[in-house]
Amino acid sequence: MFTFKVDYYSQKNYSKYIESRREEDIEIVTIPLLELHQNELAELLAESEVDIDLTSAVKISKVNDSINYFLEKIIYLIANKNVKFIIEETYLKDLLNSYPFFIEGEKLDIEIYEDEVIEEIIPEEAKALIVDDGRNFDGLKKFLNHHLIGHVAFKERFIDELRVYNYFNKVIKDQPIFSIFLLGPSGTGKTEIGRALHNYLDQSSSVAKINLANYKNESSLSGLIGSPPGYIGSKEESDLVRKINNSNAGLLIIDEFEKADGAIHNFFLQLLEEGRFDDALGNIHNLNGYVVVFTSNFKRTEFLETIPPELRSRFNLIIECSYLNTEQRKEYLKKIFEEYSVKADISLNKEELDELISTIDFKEEHNLRKLRQMARKAFFNLYSERFK
Structure with missing residues (x-):
């Protein structure tokens, strides 16, 4: 039976490890990524040295064991290939307990300074989140x-x-x-x-x-x-x-x-x-x-x-989700026409809005995407002279 050594790393120096491998022109891939491209596996693994990170595979296997078959497939494909397995140290024990063809390797100790620790991509500007403390x-x-x-x-x-x-x-x-x-x-x-x-x-x-x-x-x-x-x-x-x-x-x-x-x-x-x-x-x-x-x-x-x-x-x-009822579809059209009028800088009174809505057969058409298409055409036809 094949056995493969798995080296392990701490999460805090993972980015530094990736950087060092890239300098050596060695790529790091994950099992889910390989699974997405399984039709090209033979060609991919025939390339120069590749690191395969098993961390995500172990995490997924805890809730979905379908990944296990694919991992075993990888094992047989990489025999005599220049492949190195790595894993986050937190999941090493789970890996060794679940897969007998892996054995513990060495810890990937990389000299790292505090100001170099980058665990993830931080966006330049904070995203607006629905769980922000100020959200009402x-x-x-x-x-x-x-x-x-x-x-x-x-x-x-x-x-x-x-x-x-x-x-x-x-x-x-x-x-x-x-x-x-x-x-x-x-x-x-x-x-x-x-x-x-x-x-x-x-x-x-x-x-x-x-x-x-x-x-x-x-x-x-x-x-x-x-x-x-x-x-x-x-x-x-x-x-x-x-x-x-x-x-x-x-x-x-x-x-x-x-x-x-x-x-x-x-x-x-x-x-x-x-x-x-x-x-x-x-x-x-x-x-x-x-x-x-x-x-x-x-x-x-x-x-x-x-x-x-x-x-x-x-x-x-x-x-x-289900289709909107007749009154809701009418309200939907009203909302669309109001949005269009604001963007076109056109002031619509109630009579003009009702006239626009009356041109749409909203009682028979349920699909909102089609209603929006019909609303575009109706709005343009009625106000096209103003757009010139």
């Missing part, structure tokens, strides 16, 4: 009631769950991320909920939103968290990191989660559990205090059948 949940409730039409069940449960999360995040230091999973047909306004929360936190920057419909195959998944060493784009900032950095709000929207596969499930399982993730460049991104909104066209039965139970248990709030 009554104010948030009023904001959502004003800016979010319908979704009564969500608004009622969200504030209650958020109060619990706020306590455990701030006082107990136990729960890093507040996660919401929104089910329901397309056009029910699931993404609108995420956008409303973003606008409450910050209206000056773009929304950090990832649509998993764009990450349905192995080659495109690298755009989400970064390419493995040796591949095109491996030195570039990943799509996820770029969108988080470009937003000032501590909120992330993950659309069309029904397109996610097992590797993506494992990635978000780790993110929700730890509140941070490491990208392909070895940088650690801390999302403590973030709200992550997942949306999906799943029906509840499909959700239960497709999403693994260990991941489902990480969601703070699971809501099945």
Whole structure:
């Protein structure tokens, strides 16, 4: 039986270790990252020396043992390859107890000074977080009631769950991320909920939103968290990191989660559990205090059948969204036209607003996305002369 030595490190000097390995042109990858690119494993491991960090694999294996098969697959692939295994010392014992083909190696002692200790990527400007001490949940409730039409069940449960999360995040230091999973047909306004929360936190920057419909195959998944060493784009900032950095709000929207596969499930399982993730460049991104909104066209039965139970248990709030009723759709159109008039610097009186709404067949059209498209056209047709 193969046996492999595993060297271990303390978290405080991990960044320094990464820096030293990069100077030697040696990349560090994780098991989830390798899993995302398993079709290219042979080519990847045939490259020059690579460090494989087992820390995240051990953490994931505690709640989802599907990672174990992939780890064993790696073991057989790397025979006679120039690969070094490493792990955070906290998880070394768990690794040795669970996998007989690993043996304890040496501690990676790196000379490090206090001013060099960097455990994670710190943003230049603090994000606006929903758990900030100054946040007023009554104010948030009023904001959502004003800016979010319908979704009564969500608004009622969200504030209650958020109060619990706020306590455990701030006082107990136990729960890093507040996660919401929104089910329901397309056009029910699931993404609108995420956008409303973003606008409450910050209206000056773009929304950090990832649509998993764009990450349905192995080659495109690298755009989400970064390419493995040796591949095109491996030195570039990943799509996820770029969108988080470009937003000032501590909120992330993950659309069309029904397109996610097992590797993506494992990635978000780790993110929700730890509140941070490491990208392909070895940088650690801390999302403590973030709200992550997942949306999906799943029906509840499909959700239960497709999403693994260990991941489902990480969601703070699971809501099945339904179409707005007729009066709510009318109110939705009113809100849209008022927004357009402000941006176009056009003053609308009640008669003009009613006239605009009357041009939309909102009693028959339930899909909010289509209603917005119809509202754009109606607004332009009525006021196009003013735009010239």
